[in-house]
Amino acid sequence: MTSKNLYAPGEPPYPCHGVRASRVIAICGLAMTIFFAPLPCSAVERNPLDLIIDAVAATDDVDSRQALLRGMLRGLEGRRNVPPPNRWNSLRQTLKNEGDRELRTTIEQLSQIFGDAEATANAIAVLRNRNAPINNRRSALAALVAQRYEDLAAELEPLIDDPQLQIDAVRAYSVAGSAAGPALMKTLFPTADLRLRRAILETLATRTDYANQMVAWLNDGTVKKADVPSYVARSMQDLVGDTFIEAYGTIESLNVNVAETIARYKSIVNDKALQSADAGRGRSVFTKTCGACHQMYGEGGKVGPDLTGSNRANLDYFLLNSVAPSADVPEGYRTQIVQTTDGRVLTGVLAEEDSQRVVLKTVDRPRLVIAKDDIEARKVSEKSMMPDGQLDQLPPQDLLDLFKYMQTRSQVELQR
Numbered sequence: 001m002t003s004k005n006l007y008a009p010g011e012p013p014y015p016c017h018g019v020r021a022s023r024v025i026a027i028c029g030l031a032m033t034i035f036f037a038p039l040p041c042s043a044v045e046r047n048p049l050d051l052i053i054d055a056v057a058a059t060d061d062v063d064s065r066q067a068l069l070r071g072m073l074r075g076l077e078g079r080r081n082v083p084p085p086n087r088w089n090s091l092r093q094t095l096k097n098e099g100d101r102e103l104r105t106t107i108e109q110l111s112q113i114f115g116d117a118e119a120t121a122n123a124i125a126v127l128r129n130r131n132a133p134i135n136n137r138r139s140a141l142a143a144l145v146a147q148r149y150e151d152l153a154a155e156l157e158p159l160i161d162d163p164q165l166q167i168d169a170v171r172a173y174s175v176a177g178s179a180a181g182p183a184l185m186k187t188l189f190p191t192a193d194l195r196l197r198r199a200i201l202e203t204l205a206t207r208t209d210y211a212n213q214m215v216a217w218l219n220d221g222t223v224k225k226a227d228v229p230s231y232v233a234r235s236m237q238d239l240v241g242d243t244f245i246e247a248y249g250t251i252e253s254l255n256v257n258v259a260e261t262i263a264r265y266k267s268i269v270n271d272k273a274l275q276s277a278d279a280g281r282g283r284s285v286f287t288k289t290c291g292a293c294h295q296m297y298g299e300g301g302k303v304g305p306d307l308t309g310s311n312r313a314n315l316d317y318f319l320l321n322s323v324a325p326s327a328d329v330p331e332g333y334r335t336q337i338v339q340t341t342d343g344r345v346l347t348g349v350l351a352e353e354d355s356q357r358v359v360l361k362t363v364d365r366p367r368l369v370i371a372k373d374d375i376e377a378r379k380v381s382e383k384s385m386m387p388d389g390q391l392d393q394l395p396p397q398d399l400l401d402l403f404k405y406m407q408t409r410s411q412v413e414l415q416r
Contacts, residue, residue, distance in 0.1 A: 340376060
């Protein structure tokens with residue numbers, strides 16, 4: 001169907017002649033600055049959402065409509081049950097019939113934020129449809145999680161056996177908070193690959209009742225100390241304290257002079273020893289120990305700095321930042337610990353913040369949006385998310401292979 005101007009003939013495209021469509025589109029492209037920036041004349045007294053809907057209705061360009069609505073969606077991230085703007089229902093019905101799939105998806109996501117029961121029902125139908133494109137099912141699940149759908153746990157259980165959605169379902173249990181979640185995860189853990197195991201352990205470390213289950217798994221041998229990444233161990237210690245330490249053991253920390261520790265490692269990582277090191281095996285070591293938070297050659301997490309272009313081939317630089325990562329933490333990489341009103345404890349670095357929300361970069365999610373109304377407590381640690389003493393957990397050969405990989409100038413084949 002051909003796009004058209006959605007205003008009636010003779011109706012002005014804007015409620016105020018001082019506001020131009022190009023201005024609104026630009027503002028939306030800057031992550032919904034329109035919600036907070038002053039607008040000329042009487043438009044400033046209107047709901048900013050209404051202004052955007054007016055702009056959508058005034059244009060017949062599909063790309064402009066999508067830009068406006070995606071800007072609105074970005075600005076509403078982390079919020080739920082927002083009163084819909086005027087004209088929303090009529091605009092929604094009109095645009096749904098225009099045949100643009102991406103536009104329809106955006107409209108459905110916005111409708112869920114506006115508390116529309118039909119949009120929620122549509123998302124559930126897509127999630128349950130095993131023949132639907134996997135990206136559509138994943139988006140439907142993400143929308144239900146964001147809206148705290150009250151029967152979310154019932155939708156997650158069938159997904160635990162779906163290889164394409166297992167990890168998404170595991171992470172969603174953090175929000176669902178179902179007591180059945182850890183039991184289902186325990187059946188997966190023994191045969192899970194590294195990514196799924198990390199997702200399970202990271203999820204257990206977000207809620208006190210779940211964390212107690214991990215302690216039980218450590219005690220009965222389901223989980224070994226080596227399975228638990230150091231950043232998860234730190235979160236577990238914050239959640240359940242000595243109970244975790246009794247099951248896990250002491251969390252490695254730097255207890256000797258930094259210079260002495262660096263000297264000890266330099267005696268291991270010498271030119272002669274590096275000749276027999278394998279960069280391909282080092283890539284595997286990097287994936288297991290560093291890759292959850294750091295990228296190399298476009299692979300890995302985005303919580304910490306991308307190491308591809310850093311001074312990583314310099315042994316002194318590498319050792320100083322590995323042995324004592326908290327010695328000089330840039331403000332942008334200080335650990336944020338957020339406790340939510342629904343009982344979760346979320347740890348990450350600050351990506352964005354405004355008057356409505358906090359956006360964290362966490363190990364499992366590059367963009368975790370938390371509405372400030374959902375925050376019960378929050379603190380900023382002077383420590384880096386990377387724990388002291390992490391290299392102490394590596395055998396000497398793994399350390400050599402890791403540094404050999406850090407010296408590479410291009411990606412190497414992974415050796416296990």
